[in-house]
Amino acid sequence: MSNLNQDVSLEQEIQAADNKNKVWKWLFISSAAFMISWILFPIYLLIVSALSSAEVVNGWPKAFVPEFDMETLQFFMNYYGVLGALKNSLIAAVFTMVISIGLGTPAGYALARFEFRGKETFRMMILLTRAFPMPLLALPLAVIFINVGLDDTLFGLSLVHAALALPFAVLITSSLFLGIPVELEEAAWVLGCNRWQAFMKVVMPLALPGLTASAVFAFVISWNEVFAAAVLTINNQTLTAFLVQSLSSSPAEVKFAGGLILIMPAILFLFVVRKYLFSMWGIANR
Amino acid sequence: MTTISIENVKKSFGDAHILKSVSLDIKHQEFTVLLGPSGCGKxxxxxxIAGLETxxxxxxxxxxxxxxxxxPKERNVAMVFQNYAVFxxxxxxxxxxxGLRMKKAPEQKIKENVERTATLMHIDHLLHRYSGQLSGGQRQRVAxxxxxxxxxxxxxxxxxxxNLDxxxxxxxxxxxxxxxxxxxxxxxYVTHDQVEAMSLADRIAVMNAGRIDQYDLPDEIYNNPATEYVGSFIGNPPMNFISPTFQRGDIPEGATQLGIRPEDFDVSTEAREDYWPITILTRERLGSHQQLSAELNGQLFRVNIANEIDVSSGNTLYLKPKDDKKRWYSESGKIIL
Incomplete structure (x- = not known):
């Protein structure tokens, strides 16, 4: 009899534990779903609106599936100044990419391979450069740029964007180089390479995918940046600056079309390089 | 003639004196093993020597x-790393x-040398594989x-x-x-494995805390350890060091320790003159022989004896170190000749 009682209570315990597990699982899934929709739903709305005709965008009820009306997008692309701004955005982003990889790679290599006084401070300082909000920096920068003649140039803007992208470039590349065993380089030195040859023949090929990721990330940072672009350029506006200033008075569907054009490259690029960004942020590569 | 001569080399990393004045002359075509525990500077x-540190x-x-x-590239050396470092x-x-490509060797010679060494290391069937497709042993062969x-x-x-099993x-x-x-x-060749050192080396340099204690033939290292440290590092179990207070007969001037290997005792089950009565603490059967941990006047030591002698822990056994195998060490741990 007592045995039977024990069995029953054991069963109840198992049942209770099971229920508890179910609750946790349900909580986990629903909060994950919430967070995913937090990001994806606006993007979805943007896509639907950008690909629908003006009547649908302004009408009610909203369509769940876009009707793939390309009219708004076409209108947007032919809008005066869009193509020029698109070109400027591309140029600024490529400059930013070149500057931040050109400077960030050696800095990352130094952080990964050398012991030097103030290394940890240096690492902190790199991050600190991101602590100052752009609105705080933009006006003084504009004054300086006017004084040295860099105002309203894409090169000047790229310098600012590179300053934003460099901390990431340095940290990503340094974690990349840390992942390449130093013995590989040493083996190359012993087998007849100088430092530069060993870097080019052994380290570079192994780091290349990650360097590409880091370059793409710099590109995206520049591509997405609005504030500095809006303050520092007038005639050579990038797409973001152009949109902020020109589209504020445009109809909703054109705004959506512009928004879509803006976010697509960023989303695509980040999707391609996500593996390397995860590893930089300490999330295991799975 | 490729000799290596190392004179008074010192190296510190910060406050850590890794090498404290090391000198070593390595002879032409000899296989020298640097042997010591981790952190000894080997x-x-x-x-x-490779030029990777100065x-x-x-x-x-x-x-x-x-x-x-x-x-490194101007020293004409080659190096094999612990983790293989295969590109x-x-x-x-x-x-x-x-390495040959870096030296701009002609294509013909490159092909010849690669094929010769790959055949030598039994990896000639793997030449078109990448390191990710190889086992640890195969990578080591490539290296x-x-x-x-x-x-x-x-x-x-x-x-x-x-790194191999x-x-x-x-x-x-x-x-x-x-x-x-x-x-x-x-x-x-650097190792911390004394068996590896004994089996491979023409000559062994035993290193201890940034110094070379002894540089000699493997047999000499085993039979005549220059210091107590060498005696206690080489041999399994290591040499016994016993204070000679109860030793009858001649004790050399200045000797404070008697060094004797576990296998270098005459053994008797009955009391005899000049034999030490020892108490057996543990007995381990090792197949080829048995190993005893024993005690004499509070001093612990190890003895290897033949399987035929039947003893068990708690028993008393009588031992006498073989005269020609006794080594005497001074207060500072150096051998007395």
Whole structure:
């Protein structure tokens, strides 16, 4: 009899534990779903609106599936100044990419391979450069740029964007180089390479995918940046600056079309390089 | 003639004095093993010979060339690393050819050397694979072939077998010995494994806390340890050190310790003159012999005895160290000749 009682209570315990597990699982899934929709739903709305005709965008009820009306997008692309701004955005982003990889790679290599006084401070300082909000920096920068003649140039803007992208470039590349065993380089030195040859023949090929990721990330940072672009350029506006200033008075569907054009490259690029960004942020590569 | 001469080399990292004035003369075509526990400076010394580290003071010569401040690539050495360091983005062929390509050797010679060394290391069927497709043992073979392919003056090996599992290690050890004997390259090999050292070396340098305690033939190292440290590092179990207060007969001037190997006792089950009565603490049967941990006047030591002698713990056994095997050590731990 007592045995039977024990069995029953054991069963109840198992049942209770099971229920508890179910609750946790349900909580986990629903909060994950919430967070995913937090990001994806606006993007979805943007896509639907950008690909629908003006009547649908302004009408009610909203369509769940876009009707793939390309009219708004076409209108947007032919809008005066869009193509020029698109070109400027591309140029600024490529400059930013070149500057931040050109400077960030050696800095990352130094952080990964050398012991030097103030290394940890240096690492902190790199991050600190991101602590100052752009609105705080933009006006003084504009004054300086006017004084040295860099105002309203894409090169000047790229310098600012590179300053934003460099901390990431340095940290990503340094974690990349840390992942390449130093013995590989040493083996190359012993087998007849100088430092530069060993870097080019052994380290570079192994780091290349990650360097590409880091370059793409710099590109995206520049591509997405609005504030500095809006303050520092007038005639050579990038797409973001152009949109902020020109589209504020445009109809909703054109705004959506512009928004879509803006976010697509960023989303695509980040999707391609996500593996390397995860590893930089300490999330295991799975 | 490829000799290596190391004179008064010192090296510190910050406050840590890793090498405290090391001198070593390595003879032409000899296989020298640097043996010691981790942290004794053996790897640092090897890396200084390779040029991967720079000594604080001292002179390194390879042959009659002073290489003290030359970069690695100008020393004509090759090195095998503990973790193999096979380039993952190149095929086995390109890995082995790497050093020759850097020296701009003609294509014909590259092909010949790669094929010769790959055949020697039994990896000639793997030439088109990448390192990711190889097992640990195969990677180690690639690393050795890559080092031999450049026909270096000096071959340096940093614990090349320690990442392999035990069985593979034995096999590779025997193979390495054969290959290196045939290649007649002056070799410096770092290990913490005394068996590896004894079996491979022409000459062993036993290192202790940044110094070389003894540099000699393996048999000499085993039979006549220059210091107590060498005696207690080499041999399994190591040499016994016993204070000689109860020792009858001659004790050399200044001797404070008697060093005697576990297998160097005459054993008797009955009391005899000049034999020590010892109490057996534990007995371990090891197949070929049995090993006793024993005690005499509060001093612990180990004895290897034949299987035929039937004893068990708690018993008393009578031992006498063989006269020609006794080694005497001074207060400072140095052998007294």
């Amino acid at each position: 790897s640092t010394l090897l890396r200084i 000594q604080d003071t001292g002179v390194i010569k390879i042959g009659d060339r002073t290489v003290s401040h030359l970069p 993952p983005h190149m095929t086995v062929f390109e890995n082995i050819a790497f 050795v072939a890559r080092a031999l392919a450049v026909e270096p003056d000096v071959l340096l090996m940093d614990e090349p077998l320690s 035990a069985l593979l290690r034995l096999q590779m050890r025997a193979e390495l010995k054969a290959v290196l004997e045939a290649s007649k390259t002056t070799t410096v």
